[in-house]
Amino acid sequence: MASLFARSRPLLERNGQTMMTNNTNFSSSILDRIIFRAVQPTDIPRCYQIESSSYPEDEAASKSALQYRQHHAAPFFRCAFLIDNGGNTSHNDISSISNGNMGGMGSPTIGGTTSTSSSISRPVKSTPMNLQQTLKGRIIGYICSTRCSSFTEEAMKSHDATGKILGIHSVVVEEKYRNFGVASAMMRDYLSAMERLNSKEGNLKVKMEKIVLMAKKPLLAFYVRNGFRAMGLSSIVHGQEQWFELERDLPTHEDANKHKCFLLDSFADVATVGSGNPAGVVLLDESPGGVTSNNSFDDEELDDIMEDADDNNVAPVISPRGVEWMAAVAKEFNQSETAFIWPLPNAPASSPTAYAIRYYTRTGMEVDLCGHATLASAAVLLGTKQVEGNNVTFYAKNEELQAELIVSPSSPPSLTTAASSNNNSNASRIAMDFPWKDVSLIPSGGEDHKAVLNMLSNAFFGSSNKAEVESDLTAKFCAFFNPKDQSHALFSQHILGIGTTDEKEDLFIELTEEGFDLLRGIKVDYSALSEWLGYSRGVIICCVAGKDSSEGESGGNRPGCKTAIDFRSRFFGPKVGIDEDPVTGSAHCSLGPYFGTKLGKKVVIGKQESDRGGLVECILNQEEGRVCIVGTAVMTISGMLSMPI
Numbered sequence: 001m002a003s004l005f006a007r008s009r010p011l012l013e014r015n016g017q018t019m020m021t022n023n024t025n026f027s028s029s030i031l032d033r034i035i036f037r038a039v040q041p042t043d044i045p046r047c048y049q050i051e052s053s054s055y056p057e058d059e060a061a062s063k064s065a066l067q068y069r070q071h072h073a074a075p076f077f078r079c080a081f082l083i084d085n086g087g088n089t090s091h092n093d094i095s096s097i098s099n100g101n102m103g104g105m106g107s108p109t110i111g112g113t114t115s116t117s118s119s120i121s122r123p124v125k126s127t128p129m130n131l132q133q134t135l136k137g138r139i140i141g142y143i144c145s146t147r148c149s150s151f152t153e154e155a156m157k158s159h160d161a162t163g164k165i166l167g168i169h170s171v172v173v174e175e176k177y178r179n180f181g182v183a184s185a186m187m188r189d190y191l192s193a194m195e196r197l198n199s200k201e202g203n204l205k206v207k208m209e210k211i212v213l214m215a216k217k218p219l220l221a222f223y224v225r226n227g228f229r230a231m232g233l234s235s236i237v238h239g240q241e242q243w244f245e246l247e248r249d250l251p252t253h254e255d256a257n258k259h260k261c262f263l264l265d266s267f268a269d270v271a272t273v274g275s276g277n278p279a280g281v282v283l284l285d286e287s288p289g290g291v292t293s294n295n296s297f298d299d300e301e302l303d304d305i306m307e308d309a310d311d312n313n314v315a316p317v318i319s320p321r322g323v324e325w326m327a328a329v330a331k332e333f334n335q336s337e338t339a340f341i342w343p344l345p346n347a348p349a350s351s352p353t354a355y356a357i358r359y360y361t362r363t364g365m366e367v368d369l370c371g372h373a374t375l376a377s378a379a380v381l382l383g384t385k386q387v388e389g390n391n392v393t394f395y396a397k398n399e400e401l402q403a404e405l406i407v408s409p410s411s412p413p414s415l416t417t418a419a420s421s422n423n424n425s426n427a428s429r430i431a432m433d434f435p436w437k438d439v440s441l442i443p444s445g446g447e448d449h450k451a452v453l454n455m456l457s458n459a460f461f462g463s464s465n466k467a468e469v470e471s472d473l474t475a476k477f478c479a480f481f482n483p484k485d486q487s488h489a490l491f492s493q494h495i496l497g498i499g500t501t502d503e504k505e506d507l508f509i510e511l512t513e514e515g516f517d518l519l520r521g522i523k524v525d526y527s528a529l530s531e532w533l534g535y536s537r538g539v540i541i542c543c544v545a546g547k548d549s550s551e552g553e554s555g556g557n558r559p560g561c562k563t564a565i566d567f568r569s570r571f572f573g574p575k576v577g578i579d580e581d582p583v584t585g586s587a588h589c590s591l592g593p594y595f596g597t598k599l600g601k602k603v604v605i606g607k608q609e610s611d612r613g614g615l616v617e618c619i620l621n622q623e624e625g626r627v628c629i630v631g632t633a634v635m636t637i638s639g640m641l642s643m644p645i
Helices: 024-032 041-054 063-072 182-197 217-225 299-308 320-333 371-383 417-421 447-461 473-481 488-494 513-518 526-530 588-599
Strands: 034-038 077-083 095-097 135-148 165-173 210-215 229-233 244-249 259-266 277-283 338-343 354-360 391-395 400-407 427-435 439-441 495-501 506-511 538-544 567-573 578-580 603-608 614-621 626-641
Touching: 024 034, 024 182, 034 182, 041 063, 041 135, 041 165, 063 135, 077 182, 135 182, 165 182, 182 217, 210 217, 217 229, 217 244, 259 371, 277 320, 277 371, 320 338, 320 354, 338 371, 354 371, 371 391, 371 400, 371 427, 371 626, 427 588, 439 588, 447 495, 447 506, 447 526, 488 513, 506 513, 506 588, 513 538, 538 588, 567 588, 588 603, 588 614, 588 626
Parallel strands: 165 210, 277 338, 354 391, 506 538, 567 603
Antiparallel strands: 034 077, 077 135, 095 135, 135 165, 210 244, 229 244, 259 277, 259 626, 338 354, 391 400, 400 427, 427 626, 439 495, 495 506, 538 567, 567 578, 603 614, 614 626
């Protein structure tokens, strides 16, 4: 049976086949000697030799099928050509190319990730070569495709030059050259070449929209790493094994530096327009600016990562250029946080829908974790069906975060009563898995306790009320909470506890509800809140919600029902460039556990009372040290970002 779909051998599975010893120097030597070019008619016998030796008989393409694809779809048939290293190979079937036999459109540019020609390119570590001389070597792998109008077996039997879908038939590397990164380099070249063909310089009369293929389960991670999305099991029967369908959007070369971007209101009250915390989200195809050599895993290392799935080795290493770009974009968005997300290149097999996520503030400062930006990112991926299914795993700098779609914009009205009645058709309700963070109380009367009180005095009551920390500080403080009663007892009731969260990230201050209300409307000196050096991020001020507050308002964060509020809070982050945050999801990693323990509840709901306001539900799992944070995100803006990396 002729092969009609992608049967891929870029990785050598651990199934008893002979594997070459993975030698880093040897791998680098191979990649340095590879050029990528279009397949010529005279190359077909060699390609068929690789094809027939790599696939079972019922999957391998016939020589006539390869000849058909090269003749009718030559621009979509590319190979990896290994240049002879000076006679030190044992190759019996050496072929050659010269400057006149490259199937080329112009001369190649040497030394970059790819050339400016659609025909020939070199890997990033390549060294200069004289293209006027004949280069001896051999083809060691290839990728071939044809265009079609639909992803069906019948449609892919022939090449349709006007088809908007590019269907990959084969991705194959000769066995002895597997596990040295050849397949990854060949795929990068192929995708870049297809983007160039799809641009103005490619002169295609009809542009292509996406690339599709089928692959077996062991190779899903390879394709996800290269920007493909797993769409599910294929209904097409091809050989004895089960196949999965994958696809990848194919932008034009002009769009290569454009990225989808969004603005969402996270933890919004769907009954109130303009509530929640706005967050920017930038959706990327890969790590911005490329990754450093520390993350250039070859195929065998990727296989090890998939088996071991160690949390510490899946976080991507980002190039300095990418870091600078994300900081610049975040400043442009000018939101409290902007999240950048891209498919995780070395995702564990247990997390097929895995994305890296990074967070930057409006000042360009990176923060390790941001709840409302994570919620917004999950709503983008799940609510707009950028990925299949209802779950996604985010790998932040130090955390693995699970997110699940509970209510989508396309859910029946009965499930989104409040959203529908308020025309919030872009609302998605998301549940996220976050780490549990404890609060460590600071002993009353100590130096740190006094320093915090003095800082609060400066921040909320101004320099005219600045007091030395001494025995009468309580009375002076009390005058601002309740001018008519300056008793020590009353002040003690307002300040119920001062502490810090894990790793002294946030300063945590619990007040009485009366004290909390008395701070409303007071102009805050945000710079004064940075005086105490005992915390690194923000200041949380909170209280238990009284009966009147706990009754909540109609609508709320849970569509169609009243919201019972358990606690109230505010969050200030001057140390990370945020005066007062509208709603802070990550702060509820400590707020939820603190008030859940205090109130004896496993589910608590908090209302953050900034000018915009928002609602956060916390489902507590102390045994596993996790907090499920649930909230609603409403998409307000979507578009394309045109800032080149």
